[in-house]
Amino acid sequence: MKKILMAILATLLITTTLAGCGNSESSDLNKSFGTKAITITPTDVTREKAASDRKIILRVKVKVKNHSKKAMGIGAGNFQLKDDNGKTYDIYGMKSNSLGQEIMPGESIKGNVYFEVPADLERGWVDYSVFLNEEPAAEWLLTFPK
16 A cells, blocks of 8 residues: 555646646746836747858847827837847847837837847747836746747
8 A cells, every 4th residue: 555655646746846847938928017007028039040150140020009198119228138048139130120218108009129149049038128128027938839
């Protein structure tokens, strides 16, 4: 009886451990975060070729909604990407269709935020700060397509 109980406990422990590992690959794509005045939702992530084979351009499409009673500005510079080791990647500003505009009260816009990252990077934390050099107001874990 003791051996059967130990086998059942071992099976439960292995199952729980494997289930926890599966959740580490989750992504916050399509989850809205932000502040009381503004919410941001990443809606799509794609890869584009870069000048170097060791790097790629990562495009994160976002939807932004202004909940305040006044116009607000938002740009790609409000975003930053960091990997699991804490290395940060700033925006890639060479794209003409990068996010950067004013949002009127109650309205939503869509735009792109670009990052130049190593080609083997599989996921990262994208964060949004209301003002530059300020603590992030929102953060998403995004899994990148291969």
